[in-house]
Amino acid sequence: MVVEPEVHRDDRGYFMETYQKQQFAQAGLPDDFVQDNHSRSRHKVLRGIHLQDRSAPMGKLVRCPLGSILDVAVDLRVGSPTFGKWVGVELSQENLRELMVPAGFGHAFLTLSEWAEVQYKRTGYYTQAAERTIAWNDPEIGIDWPIPDPIVSAKDTRGMSLREYAKNPAFEYSRPGVGPKP
Secondary structure, X not given: OEEOOOEEEEOOEEEEOOOOHHHHHHOOOOOOOOEEEEEEXXXXXXXXXXXXXXXXXXXXXXXXXXXXXXXXXXXXXXXXXXXXXXXXXXXXXXXXXXXXXXXXXXXXXXXXXXXXXXXXXXXXXXXXXXXXXXXXXXXXXXXXXXXXXXXXXXXXXXXXXXXXXXHOOOEEOOOOOOOOOO
16 A cells, blocks of 8 residues: 655655554554664665565555655465565655555565665564565566666575465465455
8 A cells, every 4th residue: 555645845845744553543554563674775776575474474664765766565465366466666755655565465675766765664573584585586476677687685686486485375365354264
């Protein structure tokens, strides 16, 4: 879900609320954040596709207060009608958008500007044993990255394919109102 905060601009700059618990709860968004993260990346850096499995599930509310990124979420809930599909949204210091990436989705971003800072709130704590990485360039997912030769960490280069992930998935889809699959 893309979050469009109300931004109050004037000749001094701007003011905005990046998170407001009551409004998030009313909109059906998570309001139980437990950790904030901040990263800085140079042009062409791609981070992801990351997720934590069901032993330590985590959603992320992502924003880019400096620079510009392509922020991507991939549905990794086996059985979902959108399993393996992705959505990409430009987050930047100009548009001030935020992207809510729920648990069960992988997350990645690509730095489009010379430098970008990314901040995100998390609904779960980082747990190394629960971490998984999906290949950023898996042709089955087919993310249309606007930079063909990104800078990727060694760990992210070794990410598993969607097909490998599906053999031992971290999440399964359950239809609303039906409950979890056995």
